[in-house]
Amino acid sequence: MVRVSIVIPCFNAGRTLSQTLASLQAQSHLDWEAIVVDDGSTDCTRLVAAGFAQEDERIRVLGNSGNGPSDARNFGATCARGDIIAYCDADDLWLPHKVARLIEVFDSQPQIAGCFGQVVFFDGQRDGTVSKIHRETLDIPTLMGENPVCTMSNLALRRAVVQSSEGLDNHMVHNEDLEFLVRLVGQGHVILGLREVLVKYRTNPTGLSANVRAMAQSRRRVLATAAKYGHRSGPFCEAVHLRYLARRALRVDGPPLQALSLGLRGVCTSPAGWFSAPQRGVLVLGATLIAPLMPRALRHALFSR
Incomplete structure (x- = not known):
């Protein structure tokens, strides 16, 4: 059985997807599969993905109904064969040792439900600052203030945990990862932070600028979920x-x-x-x-x- 299933939601990612898939092919550990979920792209995304899949049987390309990245991630997870499900956005890069490190951590620590590392911010050419991890495991008070995971490209979970959860909220476009994490931690799952860089996270200034108001609105949903577990802002x-x-x-x-x-x-x-x-x-x-x-x-x- 495949050890690590990597779910990659895509929408008009033709410009960056080849770099992302190449970073997976450069992994030192070969026991992985990539599930590329094309969420209704109108550019060359499907052709790029199909080209990689033709040359590498570990890469599968699936179509989705265009309901957004959360739905695409949930759909991809249902098709995963690995006992570890990891997520990667179509414009981010994994460092070559990430798959090997995930297998090592999950095998040595059976009590954890998931893990994440540090990310290095990069603009497509140069590396920038590195994210910080201040606590060994996630807790809800921390998540109500900030998100040390930073990106779904940095999260890996046991497949059994994903299957027993409701997945990401399909109605959320912003902070859906944060709400998912709050739910998982609230249900008692242990998610471990690794103080090592495993992901290159591509920066997108226009996205943040355009979406601060939308992020504030979706944050209210995050806080409502936290309140269900006894935590109020x-x-x-x-x-x-x-x-x-x-x-x-x-x-x-x-x-x-x-x-x-x-x-x-x-x-x-x-x-x-x-x-x-x-x-x-x-x-x-x-x-x-x-x-x-x-x-x-x-x-x-x-x-x-």
Whole structure:
């Protein structure tokens, strides 16, 4: 049986999909399958995927009904044959040792339901900053403030856990991964953080800029799920979340006024929450204050790396 099934939802990903699939073919451990779910693309995505599948029998290409990435991921997971299900977006890259590391971790720690590592942000050419993991395992209070997993490309779960869950919420486009994680942790599943980089996460400044309002709306669903497990948000938690968004805006080279707005809102919402990690609070606030005064190239050099 295949050990690791990699679910890749795709929508008009023809420009980046070949790099993603090539990063899987470069894995040091060969016992994997990739399930490429084309979610109604109108570009060359299907042709790119089919070309790889023709040359590599580990890659399968499936069609979906165009209901969005959550539905595509859920559908792909139902078709998985591996006892570990991992997710990868069609524009991200896996480091060559990731499959081997996943197998090692799941085999040595039978008590865990899933794991994730650190990600390095990159703009398609250059690597940037690396995400942080501050706790060994995920908990709901942490997830209510920030998402150390960062991206679905960084999450792997036992197939039995995925099958027993309701999967990702098909009605959510933003924060669906966060809501899924809150549900899993709330149900008692242990998700382990590995302090090592396993994924290159491609930055998308226009996505963050265009979707901050939508992200705020979907966050309400995340908080509602957390409340079902006895956890409620407050000013402290909201300030931590705003600090997280401000840091993400800087990392992905988003509009500097957006980062500034997030920073000021966070400090005003709860100074104690914003500076709950003192060094991070000072650095992020300082960066949001000076970013609007800098040329874009300098901002990118300082904050995206």
